Amino acid sequence: MGFEHKSVLLNETIEGLNIKPDGIYVDGTLGGGGHAYEVCRRLGEKGSIIGIDQDEAAIEAAGIRLKDFGEKVTIIRSNYCDMKSKLQEQGIDKVDGIVLDLGVSSYQLDTADRGFSYREDAPLDMRMDRRQKMTARDIVNDYSEMDLYRVIRDYGEDKFAKNIAKHIVAARGKSPIETTGQLTEIIRASIPMKYQKKSGHPAKRTFQAIRIELNRELEVLKNSLDDMIEILNPGGRLCIITFHSLEDRIVKSAFKKNENPCTCPPDFPVCVCGNVSKGRVVTRKPILPSEEELEYNSRSKSAKLRIFERS
Numbered sequence: 001m002g003f004e005h006k007s008v009l010l011n012e013t014i015e016g017l018n019i020k021p022d023g024i025y026v027d028g029t030l031g032g033g034g035h036a037y038e039v040c041r042r043l044g045e046k047g048s049i050i051g052i053d054q055d056e057a058a059i060e061a062a063g064i065r066l067k068d069f070g071e072k073v074t075i076i077r078s079n080y081c082d083m084k085s086k087l088q089e090q091g092i093d094k095v096d097g098i099v100l101d102l103g104v105s106s107y108q109l110d111t112a113d114r115g116f117s118y119r120e121d122a123p124l125d126m127r128m129d130r131r132q133k134m135t136a137r138d139i140v141n142d143y144s145e146m147d148l149y150r151v152i153r154d155y156g157e158d159k160f161a162k163n164i165a166k167h168i169v170a171a172r173g174k175s176p177i178e179t180t181g182q183l184t185e186i187i188r189a190s191i192p193m194k195y196q197k198k199s200g201h202p203a204k205r206t207f208q209a210i211r212i213e214l215n216r217e218l219e220v221l222k223n224s225l226d227d228m229i230e231i232l233n234p235g236g237r238l239c240i241i242t243f244h245s246l247e248d249r250i251v252k253s254a255f256k257k258n259e260n261p262c263t264c265p266p267d268f269p270v271c272v273c274g275n276v277s278k279g280r281v282v283t284r285k286p287i288l289p290s291e292e293e294l295e296y297n298s299r300s301k302s303a304k305l306r307i308f309e310r311s
């Protein structure tokens, strides 16, 4: 199976990066290399890009996609939370732009044995980085009912979270839940029939929630944003595409804090806290996919692009 993935908000992101032909760029979620390819096309002789992904299948696919750009491209298998140290290992302290296109690729979703999809029956896996020991199976079989409820409620925003957690715990009491198919059936049985038709596939929210928990997606994002802003050169831009309201909230608030980090009470005549602005938020409101993109790529439906520029 080829690496099929339609890049989301591609033109908007490339435009937002304001690419300098001789600049150094980072794609922290390389995937199939769709965004990176368009960056490469705009680079001059001295320009370069470092592509990072924690998934070996993405690394391989991007390597093939970007091979014609030769030494302009360096690909590193890593979590983007280690971007700063990985760049330092390459002798790079500052860069001119960073892209993050969060979540999973269509390739990961569509490859049955990765265990991300409720449409296929496969072992419960969902690891983006298969070097990691813990899988979705561990969450489903070992988390307490309370923790399952919290994960499904917070990350899946599923109003039947309590019932789903209860059904999971009851089912695994009989025998361990091993496959995506088993989990899908348990979720189906937890949601009243009349709601199942209303809001997409009944298992969609729970699968998303378990994936976010397993891959620590929100924690990693939250802990990485300040570092990424720190390593930008003046004028350098950080472009982030999110797919979940909690992700978007994290990005929005980190951008705001970096634009105006002052912690002085509002009635202080002058700033005494000493916190200096790191730059400006370019996108007061997030950039959303066009009607055309929504029609062509349903995965873009929940996408939001926010951009920060370093001063």
Ligand SMILES: C[S@@+](CC[C@H](N)C(=O)[O-])C[C@H]1O[C@@H](n2cnc3c(N)ncnc32)[C@H](O)[C@@H]1O
Residues within 6 Å of the ligand: 005, 006, 007, 008, 028, 029, 030, 031, 032, 033, 034, 035, 036, 052, 053, 054, 055, 058, 078, 079, 080, 081, 101, 102, 103, 104, 105, 106, 128, 220
């Ligand atoms: C939506 S896809 C990116 C697609 C890419 N922009 C393209 O156009 O082909 C997201 C990719 O980010 C990777 N990823 C997600 N979180 C990551 C993290 N914390 N560190 C490194 N890679 C991550 C996933 O493995 C996946 O390959």
